Amino acid sequence: MRVIIQFLLVLALALGCVAFWWLNHDLPLTAATLDLSVEPGTTPRGVAQATVDSGVQTSPALLYWWFRLSGQARQIKAGSYALETGLTPYRLLAKLTRGDEALRSVTLVEGWTFKQVRAALLKAEHLKPDSKGLSDALIMEQLGLPGRHPEGRFYPDTYTYAKGSSDLKVLLRALHAMDKQLTQAWQARAVDTPLKTPEELLILASIIEKETGQPSDRPMVASVFSNRLRLGMMLQTDPAVIYGLGEGFDGNLRRRDLLADTPWNTYTRNGLPPTPIAMPGKASLLAAAQPANSRALYFVARGDGSSQFSDSLDAHNRAVNKFQRGQ
Template sequence: MKWRWLLVALAVPALLAAAAAGIAAWWLQRPLPLAQPVVEVSIERGTSPRAVAQAWVDAGVRTSPELLYQWFRWSGDAPRIRAGSYEVHTGVTPRELLGKMVRGDEVLEAVRLIEGWTFRQFRAALAAAPNLRPTIAGLSDADVMAAIGAPGKPAEGWFFPDTYLYSRGVSDLTVLKRAHAAMQRHLDAAWAARADGLPLKSPDEALILASIVEKETGVEADRRLVAGVFVNRLRIGMRLQTDPAVIYGLGEAFDGNLTRRHLETDGPYNTYTRAGLPPTPIAMPGLASLRAAVNPEPTKALYFVARGDGSSVFSETLEDHNRAVNRYQRGQR
């Protein structure tokens, strides 16, 4: 009889272990109760697995934080949990919740920075972006450039316009660092592929010209021709006479009406009174404008005027240009 009791004594722990394993397997496949249909959690870098489990419970996952933590540990994936912003929906299981964090399957927000915008407009877009942590509101443009590691560089022009995805809770400075790195990368590539004999001394000057091209036309077919006109003027020492530069120099004082007085009042951005490029870019150029600035269309044109449909008429002589102005700007035939 003793041997029978011994078998029972040995079998009980094994049965209990099997039962526990079965319960664990059942629990891992069962949907977790949620306080609301969607539960969101942001995990900072360095957060411990125990704190991650507690964060989910605090946010609305109705289970034991200890049970959730032990599942993270038992799986072996606890060290692989990634920082980020996550959300789970009704029906999520413990296995799916952990898998989402291990994969880094985050909820991402997006902010779109548009070609031709100024840095002031970029800052406004970042300030309005959802779930983007504001850190630059009290900083000057110079302070922002110092904070991203580019002290002394003008803010204008140095951020690449694009759509940027970001995790909820990251700072606006993080997005700006990415946009600045993207502009530096695209500018370096464009400068390396530039045409020979350009009257541009540096990538900085190419960026300034690209910003002017960006503001002067949105028509793809005209971009390189517009760049060609300005390159021709730079070569012969002719003033650029570009209205967008004057408007930029006026800043918030510009009311939408560019007058003769504006064109005759000297200032660093008045390309009617001063020769050469303005001191900084006047907007954020896109990739097409960057490439056009360093690979302009070979042309003899020195002038262009808008047709009114977005495209332009290009002229080699002032006489032809004046006729085009009369036709397309003044409605004279």
């Protein structure tokens, strides 16, 4: 009897050593990185099988019993996981119970139009294209803003997401981010701003975004447009005209384009255009809210990315001759 007990103790110790070795030993993978998808409602046995099916070379039964005996099987979370070299059964379970998902990212760039945003979302890796085939109006309806124009409503930033997430969820996050940034900018607006609503601030910020070649010029660009709004002068901003031309713009802005009336043609219509023309970033929002204190009414590109600002038309014409015509 004593011999049997000793044998069982030795056997248990041996099995314990083997189990300890297995739990802390790297699992063989068929590739350096594997994708494991755990759907909601998957049983621990199903998770073990899915792990093996993804390319982890081990016994699904061993994984299943490890999940069960650990007491954490019910804590495994659904999601998309990246399994990489160096993965042990112990680390695998820790990853699954933490919900340590593999995140992808998509970047929305300052100055992009909504058309460019949609194109980027369609190209984003493993992002579910729920917006594909929907009109802009239907997308805004899905986001809870029926009847609202989408241009400029989304904050330019890098957004992470789990594999299989909906592009509409990314858009919703970008929408809320812009709402937050716009609210902060509006609350910080100058007391003498000619802007009457946050919507007007968003529109002006989008123009500043497209008109600024050098970041440090933003407050002065904002000052020019703010001064023009106060005086009732036309804004005469080319990016707004180009936006209004839409697909008809061939890359070369001509005089006839400046005379072609659209709701966004600030050469033929006074005041701000009806909608933003692009996504403004935080710096442009703040510049629109707090423009530089100046009397400037004009600016022209110097050719190095910066602009020359002028208080009078005569000074502006001299700047145009110098920087644009080389006179």
